[in-house]
Amino acid sequence: MPASPGKVLERPRLVLASASPRRLELLARIGVTPDDVRPTEIDETPLKSELPRSLAIRLAAGKALAGASLTPDALVLAADTVVGLGRRVLGKPADEAEAARFLGLLSGRRHRVITAVCLAHPEGQRTARLVTTVLAFQRLTQAQIEDHVASGEWRGVAGGYQIQRRAEMYVRFLSGSHSNVVGLPLFETAQLLRGAGWLRP
């Protein structure tokens, strides 16, 4: 039944369980302002031979559960983004040398960016989406890799690059969701929020 005019829709509080400023900005773009932002601290180390998709799903669910334990009465939104090169996971580079090595691996090759989004509901169930974007970087010269490392934009991000910043000039090809690469696929996130009654259908 449509809400009567002037009636405020009852909806649970929405908590974003993420320290990523990108995720908050992406939500703002679709008019979603969480009631609270509560980053979680979980161990993000991949298991032995863990595939990129499995890792993303496990970590997004882990973040959502950790968030839900702090705010059980809220809808808790969490996500995890990983860069997959074949079966290999490229995490957040530890230092400049690793950032340069990752760029060298990505140079001239196709790779995937996978984001798992998980929404924990106050009633205890969880809903989730797994989204894959395929990208290809041009072949990078040594000078380009050096410039990228010097830019510092590799810090704290999966694969050591940010498509929303200078790295986009090296992206020759992209198939799928752009927001997924930045950390939160907006189409699928909106679907989850609609399914939970937080956004209107």
Ligand SMILES: Cc1cn([C@H]2C[C@H](O)[C@@H](COP(=O)(O)OP(=O)(O)OP(=O)(O)O)O2)c(=O)[nH]c1=O
């Ligand atoms: C590939 C890529 C990743 N990223 C970011 C998105 C994510 O913030 C980050 C991947 O790390 P995540 O572990 O998914 O997220 P986070 O540590 O930033 O935040 P939290 O765990 O608290 O939710 O990399 C970009 O911003 N641009 C890109 O092009």
